[in-house]
């Protein structure tokens with residue numbers, strides 16, 4: 121099986137085959153039957169890798185992410201949803217998996233293969249095959265791999281309202297600024313997508329919960345915001361992604377659908393890794409450079425240049441963000457007066473498969 125993965129961090133093929141991530145990428149890209157074959161025959165690892173305990177780690181890494189309860193999109197609507205066209209669309213999940221008892225081709229492949237291998241099949245092998253079947257039943261959208269991030273609304277949401285734009289707020293949650301930003305958004309009935317850093321989400325789970333319950337979207341923005349993100353070792357990149365998913369799930373009971381790479385840095389590897397976790401890459405096209413603290417006026421003026429359909433960036437964490445909060449005090453009522461609305465980036469899985 122080839123590894124179609126010429127990313128900048130790509131190690132030599134033999135190393136990739138042995139590495140945990142090599143296994144992950146292979147599994148993410150393989151067809152259902154391939155996955156089962158690979159797991160039953162051990163095609164994903166070498167004998168040395170097996171002895172070193174690498175093959176079980178591949179599977180643990182996968183199943184750690186792909187437990188049925190983790191792959192089911194969870195409702196992100198608040199208890200009392202604000203009226204908004206996109207809030208009427210709960211995530212549609214057409215494909216049952218995990219607990220389903222229907223036996224598709226993947227099941228038969230596993231059954232046949234394991235029958236042949238019965239003489240040295242272990243309990244562990246059977247568990248691997250079962251997990252592979254669960255994996256194979258994932259909706260196709262989960263394996264959709266983009267080659268560039270979304271930086272406009274219509275790349276994530278079908279037919280967005282004409283006067284809609286997206287406000288993305290990065291690097292929090294922050295106990296000093298996030299509550300102010302939430303109050304402002306509530307006051308002007310605007311909704312945003314908060315790209316949270318995992319360590320902050322773990323430190324301030326209540327803020328993540330407040331964000332989500334107010335109807336805003338929580339986006340995975342890595343665990344430590346290490347830069348340059350695309351140059352990190354592959355294993356570290358995956359840890360940054362998974363730990364943040366867990367921190368957000370624990371804090372707010374929602375599973376992010378979007379990943380924003382720190383610094384907007386992307387690589388082939390990042391696209392593949394996030395696809396295997398069911399995440400879509402999120403970028404932006406309006407950057408007021410508020411993080412450089414150029415002054416409230418400049419930030420507000422730059423944000424107000426945004427046109428419908430665009431994705432605007434700003435920050436509620438990562439330093440002194442008082443200028444950003446003050447800019448939002450001007451920007452939000454101005455957008456409201458102009459009839460613009462900011463909508464949450466609530467993406468619909470079946471839309472993404474069609475793109």
Ligand SMILES: [Zn+2]
Nearest residue numbers: 290291382383
């Ligand atoms: Zn950031």
